[in-house]
Amino acid sequence: MKKFANAAVMTQERKPLEIVEYPLPEIQAECVLVKIDCCTICGSDIHSWIGRRKAPVPIILGHEIVGTIAEIGPGQVFDSFNRRLKVGDRITWTIMDNCGKCYYCRQKGLMMKCKDLKKYGHDSCEESPHFTGGFAEYCYLTPGTCIVSIPDHVSSQEAAPANCALATITAAWEEARIKPVENVLIQGAGALGFYLSAYSRHNGCSNIIVTDIEDFRLEMIQEFGATHTINVRDKSREDIVSNMQDLTNGFGVDCVFEVAGRPELIPLGLDCLRTGGRLIEVGNSFPNADFKYDACKIVWRRLSLIGVHNYDARHLQQGVTFLAEAKTVFPFHKIATHTVGLDDINTGLELAQSRETIRVAVLP
Numbered sequence: 001m002k003k004f005a006n007a008a009v010m011t012q013e014r015k016p017l018e019i020v021e022y023p024l025p026e027i028q029a030e031c032v033l034v035k036i037d038c039c040t041i042c043g044s045d046i047h048s049w050i051g052r053r054k055a056p057v058p059i060i061l062g063h064e065i066v067g068t069i070a071e072i073g074p075g076q077v078f079d080s081f082n083r084r085l086k087v088g089d090r091i092t093w094t095i096m097d098n099c100g101k102c103y104y105c106r107q108k109g110l111m112m113k114c115k116d117l118k119k120y121g122h123d124s125c126e127e128s129p130h131f132t133g134g135f136a137e138y139c140y141l142t143p144g145t146c147i148v149s150i151p152d153h154v155s156s157q158e159a160a161p162a163n164c165a166l167a168t169i170t171a172a173w174e175e176a177r178i179k180p181v182e183n184v185l186i187q188g189a190g191a192l193g194f195y196l197s198a199y200s201r202h203n204g205c206s207n208i209i210v211t212d213i214e215d216f217r218l219e220m221i222q223e224f225g226a227t228h229t230i231n232v233r234d235k236s237r238e239d240i241v242s243n244m245q246d247l248t249n250g251f252g253v254d255c256v257f258e259v260a261g262r263p264e265l266i267p268l269g270l271d272c273l274r275t276g277g278r279l280i281e282v283g284n285s286f287p288n289a290d291f292k293y294d295a296c297k298i299v300w301r302r303l304s305l306i307g308v309h310n311y312d313a314r315h316l317q318q319g320v321t322f323l324a325e326a327k328t329v330f331p332f333h334k335i336a337t338h339t340v341g342l343d344d345i346n347t348g349l350e351l352a353q354s355r356e357t358i359r360v361a362v363l364p
Contacts, residue, residue: 001071006364007060007136008345009125013051016346017061017135025129025140027073032141034067034091038156039134040336040359041352042164043190043261044285045121049349053286056124062134062362063095063121064164066156070138079149080317090150092163092320094313095119097144112310118142135345137364146313151324157336157361158323161191164310165359166319169195169259171311172280173203176255180204185244185253185272186226188260188283189217191335191359194224195319196257198330201225202322207247211240212260214355224330237268244272252277263289270303278304285309336361 005024008017027033039062048055055061069089077085085091098105098114105111121133129140141147150159169192178184184200186193189212200208202225210226212218218229228247232240244253252274258265261283269279270293297303323332337357340348342364352360 005131005137006342007125007131007133008342009058010049010055010061011058013049013055017049017349019343020058022125022130023128024138025131027071027140029073030075030077030143031073032069032077032085032147033071033131034065034139034141035070036065036067036134036137036139036364037090038066038160038336039362039364040064040157040160040165041348041362042161043352044164046349046353047286048122050353055122058124058126059122060125060131060133060136061121062136063119064160064162064359065120065134065139066090066092066150066160066163067139077147079147080313081149083149085147085149090156091147092150092159092316093120093141093148094146094316095121095164095167095310097142099144109312111312118144135342135362137342146316148317148320150320154320154323154327155333157339158327158332159320160361161195161335161359162319162323163316165191166195166323167311167316168192168282168308169199170315170319170322172196172257172282172308173199174315175306175308176257176278176280178203178205178255181206182254183207183248184209185256185269186210187256187258187265187269188212188262189214189221189229190259192259192282193217193257194221194335194358196259197221197224197226198326198332199322202326202329207253209244209247209253217355217358220334220358223334237271240268241271248274251275254278255280257282259283261285261289263291266291266305267293270297270305273301273303276302278306281305281307282309335359339363
């Protein structure tokens, strides 16, 4: 067993990450040391790196992780189906470690808002066990983490975005309460939009409309179930609303998902809804994402606006199950459009910040 391993560490906003060698920790009871196979770069990693959202430094970013168990501490550790885990098993895990005992965990079903929450790729790595994020060779899992086993026929690059992007979409879908043959509008053809489009097709939606400003994304998302794609780069608000009404017999869509992370899309999305429709806000996961809207429209048109941030453990398991069941229908392997090694992490961040990718996979 190695005694030291490398990690790409952020020490300052907008500065290149540095490769740092840390000692591997002694594995405590019911903890797990995972050798990372793949970590994809999430939009929130970029937000932290460029300073849009504050992050404690030094920090190992990265939370969309798949790895192989290298060592287990004293005691038994089980996956989400209560199967005992062993060295060599390939796994992913919840973005958070939660206490399971506080008001939010026990009474409100909001484990992602635990009062004692720890989040992989979001906390400082200054102190041992150091390996708390995915841009590294190893990650150290603590007992409040829910672990999900990866089926053999699902690759690590296919599974990595499940730990955040797909699990969050699964949580958003649950909140949306969409019924078969309803019409959805997906604002944004990034990874979140790709999973939403596939989920919508899988669950029998009628019109699955996707808007974005990049043609290559709109073309690719048709392989994930989109029935209509619209490049809105040069379209007016009025034209977009009119497009939605034309596609829905003049009513508007039943549900809008904002997953582009553009606050100005929220008022537009609300206007695209039918009376009684709902908008699920997922993309604006950074401070000062302000927008303006006439509250009278919300009241008179009986609209709902629901925010979804992160997910419960069941959503991650549902997401991995969906990947396993639907991989012959949707080309999930295409979502990781680029790969880099750990030594090239800064190239990967630059790629991920551009609109030339869907997800960038970091392979340590």
